Amino acid sequence: MDFIFDLLPFIQIVLAIALVAMVLLQRSEAGVGGTFGGDDGGSGHFARRGFEKTLFIGTIVVAILFTVSAFLALWR
Numbered sequence: 001m002d003f004i005f006d007l008l009p010f011i012q013i014v015l016a017i018a019l020v021a022m023v024l025l026q027r028s029e030a031g032v033g034g035t036f037g038g039d040d041g042g043s044g045h046f047a048r049r050g051f052e053k054t055l056f057i058g059t060i061v062v063a064i065l066f067t068v069s070a071f072l073a074l075w076r
Contacts, residue, residue: 005076008069015066022059027052 048056 005072008073008076012066012069012073015062015069019059019062019066022055022062025055026059
């Protein structure tokens, strides 16, 4: 079990870099007006398809893995 705890900082670095990259690759639909609660002129809803859906689900999975690794680091 100590082997996993020794590798944990490196795993967290890789997951953090992957999470940042995946978030930056996603499309942003909110304009400046939508960011502050105003109407940005869009419909507000769109369906994710293809690579965009895969990227979205992958981002959620990587975020969960990063959270679990952070809790494991606290547990040690």
